[in-house]
Amino acid sequence: MARAIGVRAVEGGNAVEVIGRDAPKAASLAESLGGGATVRTFGTVPAGDIVILAVPSASAAQVAAGYGEALAGKVVIDITNAFTQDAVGLTTTDGTSIAQEVAKAAPATARVVKAFNTLFGHVLAKGGELDVLLAGDDDQAKADTAVFIRSLRLRPQDVGPLAMAHSLEHVGLVMMGLGRHSGAGFNFALGVNILG
Numbered sequence: 001m002a003r004a005i006g007v008r009a010v011e012g013g014n015a016v017e018v019i020g021r022d023a024p025k026a027a028s029l030a031e032s033l034g035g036g037a038t039v040r041t042f043g044t045v046p047a048g049d050i051v052i053l054a055v056p057s058a059s060a061a062q063v064a065a066g067y068g069e070a071l072a073g074k075v076v077i078d079i080t081n082a083f084t085q086d087a088v089g090l091t092t093t094d095g096t097s098i099a100q101e102v103a104k105a106a107p108a109t110a111r112v113v114k115a116f117n118t119l120f121g122h123v124l125a126k127g128g129e130l131d132v133l134l135a136g137d138d139d140q141a142k143a144d145t146a147v148f149i150r151s152l153r154l155r156p157q158d159v160g161p162l163a164m165a166h167s168l169e170h171v172g173l174v175m176m177g178l179g180r181h182s183g184a185g186f187n188f189a190l191g192v193n194i195l196g
């Protein structure tokens with residue numbers, strides 16, 4: 001996902017910084033992204049206004065907690081899908097979500113947005129104008145995220161407050177179900193059709 005989002009972010013003219021605990025891997029991704037993408041030491045204050053947590057769901061809150069005040073004032077985008085190992089269930093329960101756990105772990109001034117979890121990375125990488133469902137409590141953070149999403153030639157679709165993040169995690173599960181059972185495989189994207 002870091003690569004798929006990073007490619008579009010560079011194409012959209014964004015300044016991209018790749019941060020990973022494996023420094024050579026991060027440097028290699030930054031180099032392959034081109035567009036002046038840089039690297040930063042894991043755990044230090046990111047340069048960008050928007051920080052995308054492209055890590056497994058089980059690590060997201062822990063990574064946010066580890067960053068602590070380094071995330072103060074940032075828009076933090078949680079892209080995780082909290083699937084059980086067989087991807088037929090969620091590890092989160094009603095009333096919570098990975099995004100809300102990240103919000104609890106991050107400083108109070110960090111504004112957490114759930115986005116991108118309802119797009120497959122390989123589909124994002126193919127290009128095309130796709131819908132990005134997003135949720136968050138801070139209107140300015142969602143507006144900033146929407147601007148970023150549009151720069152990726154994608155369409156932001158706001159589904160409401162951060163409490164909706166759990167529903168977005170369910171949508172991720174629905175996508176796994178479609179991929180397995182619809183007969184079309186995993187080469188698809190969910191979209192919002194606005195009628196009339």
Ligand SMILES: NC(=O)c1ccc[n+]([C@@H]2O[C@H](COP(=O)([O-])OP(=O)(O)OC[C@H]3O[C@@H](n4cnc5c(N)ncnc54)[C@H](OP(=O)(O)O)[C@@H]3O)[C@@H](O)[C@H]2O)c1
Pocket residue numbers: 001002020021022025053054055056057059063079080081082116117118119120121122
């Ligand atoms: N793949 C998709 O189509 C897709 C779609 C929507 C959402 N997502 C979500 O996007 C997130 C990333 O998925 P992915 O497919 O890109 O996974 P991935 O290719 O396995 O990448 C995960 C990255 O997280 C890093 N990481 C793992 N644990 C970490 C920790 N404790 N601290 C710091 N970094 C850690 C890994 O670093 P190392 O290389 O050092 O291990 C790796 O760079 C997941 O939450 C997934 O649910 C994926």
